[in-house]
Amino acid sequence: MHRETLQRYMNYLLLLTKLKSEGRATVTSDELAVREGVTGSRVRQDLSALRILGKPRQGYRIADLEILISSMLDILSAKPVALVGIGNLGRALVLSDIWSHAGFDLVALFDNDPALIGTSVAGLPVRDAAIMERFIQEQGIESACLALPADKAQAVADRLVDAGVRALWNFALIDLDVPAGIIVENQRLEQGLMALSFRIAKRNQDIARGPQD
Amino acid sequence: MHRETLQRYMNYLLLLTKLKSEGRATVTSDELAVREGVTGSRVRQDLSALRILGKPRQGYRIADLEILISSMLDILSAKPVALVGIGNLGRALVLSDIWSHAGFDLVALFDNDPALIGTSVAGLPVRDAAIMERFIQEQGIESACLALPADKAQAVADRLVDAGVRALWNFALIDLDVPAGIIVENQRLEQGLMALSFRIAKRNQDIARGPQD
């Protein structure tokens, strides 16, 4: 599955939640399509690939779509995950509700700042990063999120992988080097901002050249 | 330009920075290619599209690449931008150095929490969101970042657009409704985490089915 396709599924899910909150029970392929900038054809193929069946003149049942897309993404499970680096970004992540929405259960916070160790955020204690490996092994945690300075991320990632972590969600602006089989998902905030910069420049160029061409 | 292609350019840039710090002056298309999981052919076409010329048996000059890719993304400028919502996420963004890296200059912070108004973060004062429109109009600010609760984002976006903002970087988990011509770049953190969940599930399936097929 290509990244673009995966993103479409996640966007369907977001739109479905909104539709459901509006009291809708079904949705047509064209409705989903216009929001994504593709055709109804593409949407029907996406859904067909998940063995989701719709009904003519009625569309797809929203509840079915939600369950099947969620299953494919495996976001109905509660995989334990640890968060390392309880700075501003880390705290924002702890307090957000994205973990359960994405199939994770945030079970441990680690930092190496003595001022933070022992405090708690959203009911979870901040533990000393020194005991990180032991805790992760004992709890069998296989996923971790890195919200650390870029120059600390690689060393911490190495320790986590040694302790048994096999999937990393990385916010540091660095290309982590990990063994084969270890998944790294980089959340590159600055690339989102760069994309905005590019789109602004492109729009301004288009306006300057005139809308006729 | 497709999103995938744009992302490749940004990744080239990240890798170039690393190579430059290692003292390299040139780079070959194949070197850039392996990091991106594409062929040298694709990289050469990407660079050729920017009118970047390399030399046989030598590669491309890193300095040239950096300048031309940066120009295309327009990240060498300093577009003024305002940030609304100085919670944990907002504070992390203020303290990061992504703004200048992506062609922006963070010039104003807004919040509506009386406890925050008047304090300052990284030297910038937190202003009262009540005076947001006037300030943005007076300063001619055309970009803004939303780090707000989802249920407040639409209302604030409306006010910003009315005040002249034409590009939004949105962190709230909501599909903003804006007039045509206004750019919205959504930074959907939870989708990154969902993508991780999907990749973990896929890997585990692949392992279960055995590596032979």
Place this chain on the structure above:
DNA sequence: CCGCTCTCGGTACCCGGTTATCGATTCTAC
């Protein structure tokens, strides 16, 4: 100086993602 090798630049080809099309199905209206 002369090949040899490496890498670029351009072109042709290919593949898979996207769209278009059409028959099949089901709901609505009268």
Place this chain on the structure above:
DNA sequence: GTAGAATCGATAACCGGGTACCGAGAGCGG
């Protein structure tokens, strides 16, 4: 009940991003 409209499911056609290939030029070794 029947006609008609709407929408699905499947298949075929299209298109553009990606790859393969080849000729050309630049450095290297002898």
